Amino acid sequence: MEFSSKLLEKAVGEVSQLPGIGKRTALRLVLHLLRQPKEQTQGLTTALSAMRNDLKFCKSCHNLSDVDICEICSSVLRDKEIICVVEDIRDVMAIENTASHKGIYHVLGGKISPMDGVGPHDLNIVTLVEKVKAGHVKELIFALSSTMEGDTTNFYIFKQIQGLEVKTSTIARGISVGDELEYADEITLGRSILNRIPFEASLKQ
Amino acid sequence: MEFSSKLLEKAVGEVSQLPGIGKRTALRLVLHLLRQPKEQTQGLTTALSAMRNDLKFCKSCHNLSDVDICEICSSVLRDKEIICVVEDIRDVMAIENTASHKGIYHVLGGKISPMDGVGPHDLNIVTLVEKVKAGHVKELIFALSSTMEGDTTNFYIFKQIQGLEVKTSTIARGISVGDELEYADEITLGRSILNRIPFEASLKQ
Structure with a gap:
C-alpha cells in the first residue's frame, strides 16, 4: 500500500498491529477519525493511555480494578468462602451478568498450554493455593472452558490442593437452553444425560 | 456489560465508537493492549494524535499530505494537464498501485448524495472547476464509483465545465479480468459489449 503521508502510514501501521485488524480496516478506521472532530481522537488516545498506565x-x-482490592472482593455482600476460578476478566464479566454467583472470583490469567509456552508458573495459581491453605475457603468452583487446556489447568490446581479441606466443583456441561437436541455434539449430550438433575429441582431454576 | 474498572469502561467506550467495532470487539482489543508492553499503547496513541493534529x-x-502541496502534485514527472477525479484518498491509493495514471488527481471528498445531506458545496468541486477555467487542463478522467450518487456527481461536474475547452472521459466499465461471463450482471455485460475495443489494442495491454 502506497501512502501519500508518513503520518498516515505510521497511524495505519500502529492500528493494524491490533489483533484481527488488517491494513485495509486500519486505514478505514484512521480515515474515519480524520473526518470526526479532533476531540474524538483526543478522547480515544487519552482513555487508552490512562487505561494502560493506571489500571x-x-x-x-x-x-x-481501579483500586488495590476490587469492588467484588471488598463487598460485604459477597461470600468470601466460595471462590469461582476463571481464565480471564471477560469470564468474570460474563458470570456477573448472570447474577448467579454470590461468592468471589480468582482470575488465573490464562490456561496451562505447553504449546503456547504457558506453564503453571505463568498463571496466578500460587496465590490461589495459598488462599486455600490459609483455610478460609469452603468451595472452589472451576469455571474454565471445557478444552484440553482448561481440563489440564483444572486438574493441576486440583492436585495442588489435594488433601486440603475444601470442596471442589465444576460448572455443569450440557445442552444450551433453547438448543435442539439433534444438533448437539455427542460428548455434550452424553454428559448432560450422565449428570441429569431431579426434575423438581429444575422447575425452581 | 458490567465493568470492574472505570478506566477500562472508558477505554472500551471510546474504542467502540469506531465504525464496525462493537463493545465486545473493543473489549478484546483493549485487553490485548493490556497484555502487551506499555510502549505499544504509547506508540498507538502518539501516532493517532500526530496524525489527527498534523496531517x-x-x-x-x-x-x-504531510506538506502543503502533496508529492504527486509537486512531482515533475506527472502530467499536470490530465486530472483524475476521485471520491476519496483510498481511490488515489488504489489507482497509484496500478501505475497506469501519469497525470495528477483531484479528490472530491465524497459524492453528491441528497439522502445523506451531501450537496455539491460540501465537496471540492469549486476548486476543480476553477482549475479547468484557468485553462491548464487538457483532460478530466472521472473515476467515481458507478452508483447513482457517482453518476450524479459526474454529471454535475460535467454541466459546470460545459463549454470550456477540456476533454472528459470516464473509466471503462466491463467484466473484471479473470471473471466468468455467466456470473456478470446484465448492465455490466451490456456495457462491455457496447464499449468493445479493437482486439489488437487489447493485446498491447
Whole structure:
C-alpha cells in the first residue's frame, strides 16, 4: 500500500498491529477519525493511555480494578468462602451478568498450554493455593472452558490442593437452553444425560 | 456489560465508537493492549494524535499530505494537464498501485448524495472547476464509483465545465479480468459489449 503521508502510514501501521485488524480496516478506521472532530481522537488516545498506565490488578483476585482490592472482593455482600476460578476478566464479566454467583472470583490469567509456552508458573495459581491453605475457603468452583487446556489447568490446581479441606466443583456441561437436541455434539449430550438433575429441582431454576 | 474498572469502561467506550467495532470487539482489543508492553499503547496513541493534529490536505488536489502541496502534485514527472477525479484518498491509493495514471488527481471528498445531506458545496468541486477555467487542463478522467450518487456527481461536474475547452472521459466499465461471463450482471455485460475495443489494442495491454 502506497501512502501519500508518513503520518498516515505510521497511524495505519500502529492500528493494524491490533489483533484481527488488517491494513485495509486500519486505514478505514484512521480515515474515519480524520473526518470526526479532533476531540474524538483526543478522547480515544487519552482513555487508552490512562487505561494502560493506571489500571491495576486486584491484589486478591487478580481482576482488573481501579483500586488495590476490587469492588467484588471488598463487598460485604459477597461470600468470601466460595471462590469461582476463571481464565480471564471477560469470564468474570460474563458470570456477573448472570447474577448467579454470590461468592468471589480468582482470575488465573490464562490456561496451562505447553504449546503456547504457558506453564503453571505463568498463571496466578500460587496465590490461589495459598488462599486455600490459609483455610478460609469452603468451595472452589472451576469455571474454565471445557478444552484440553482448561481440563489440564483444572486438574493441576486440583492436585495442588489435594488433601486440603475444601470442596471442589465444576460448572455443569450440557445442552444450551433453547438448543435442539439433534444438533448437539455427542460428548455434550452424553454428559448432560450422565449428570441429569431431579426434575423438581429444575422447575425452581 | 458490567465493568470492574472505570478506566477500562472508558477505554472500551471510546474504542467502540469506531465504525464496525462493537463493545465486545473493543473489549478484546483493549485487553490485548493490556497484555502487551506499555510502549505499544504509547506508540498507538502518539501516532493517532500526530496524525489527527498534523496531517494536512494538499492545497491543490485535496489529497492527504504531510506538506502543503502533496508529492504527486509537486512531482515533475506527472502530467499536470490530465486530472483524475476521485471520491476519496483510498481511490488515489488504489489507482497509484496500478501505475497506469501519469497525470495528477483531484479528490472530491465524497459524492453528491441528497439522502445523506451531501450537496455539491460540501465537496471540492469549486476548486476543480476553477482549475479547468484557468485553462491548464487538457483532460478530466472521472473515476467515481458507478452508483447513482457517482453518476450524479459526474454529471454535475460535467454541466459546470460545459463549454470550456477540456476533454472528459470516464473509466471503462466491463467484466473484471479473470471473471466468468455467466456470473456478470446484465448492465455490466451490456456495457462491455457496447464499449468493445479493437482486439489488437487489447493485446498491447
